[in-house]
Amino acid sequence: MNTVSRDEVRSMMGDVLAAQGKPLPADELTPLVDIGFRSLDFSELALRVEDETGDELNFDAPGLRRIETVGDVLDFLEQLQSA
């Protein structure tokens, strides 16, 4: 399976936020609630990653609920791709 690097995912996350007129902060410890990045935004990002890799990234909601920061998003998508 093709993988998308952490930097590329970060860039895609920036695109998702930019489409809503929001900036992606540099600090990976920034809480998602502070930048208005919601679960549906995470879905959009995951589906964009899927488009690049050509494989579905299916996962249960409990994993999603543990995501609180920008870094958590990047970590989770890295883990999903390597699973």
Added chain:
Amino acid sequence: MPEYTPIPPASCVVVSGASRGLGLALATDALKRGARVAGFARTVTPELQALADAHPDDVHVAAVDANDSGAVAGFLRDAADRLGPLDALVNNAAVGQDSLHVHTSPERIGEIVQTNLTAPLLLTRAFLRRLTARGGRGRVVMVTSVCAQRGYAGLVAYSATKGGLDSAMRALAREMHGRVLVNSVAPGFFASEMSSVLGGEQLETITRRTPTGRLVEADDLTPIVGMLLFEDTNIHGQVLTVDGGSSI
């Protein structure tokens, strides 16, 4: 006009998913109310086996996958041979879901539909064919969910199956006229299942939004299912929701 004769109380109850939780509680309650019980699940837990061992003449249990219609038919045959005519069915077996629809694999959606909708429809069909062939009368209870009535994220396929079962229940109630009472019991969220996936804070929020202040326990359901199985209520083709008022 012919004289009305009530559907008799259940005398031999089939319970799917009887090995633990609500299914085990319903099987135990039916036994306490004087019925014989035929319970199956994918695995027979020590608790279900203990129930069978304590009541060898009144309880028949077996490890049966609800998705294996041949095995289910064999179970019904064995249970009837051992306990006598089966006249009540509780469709309880189900699998849960906790994933957004767009991130749930097609295979998983298929499994949920198979286990929660197709399997109970086939079990009900097999049960009713036996009952009808001998001119019997009886009762069917579908354990569905408040998810069939309200939208909850992460439960798309699950909700579809429970709504489908409620719809099937109403159509069956028409098909069986007054010969078989068919109803659904729709629980809200169980404290146990919610606490397994949600954090303490989320659990507290949901509980706070429930007017009675408490999530559902199996003991909340047993009197309702017991009423539908044993009492002469004239309730037919209905969904009885037990959710502490959270859906109002």
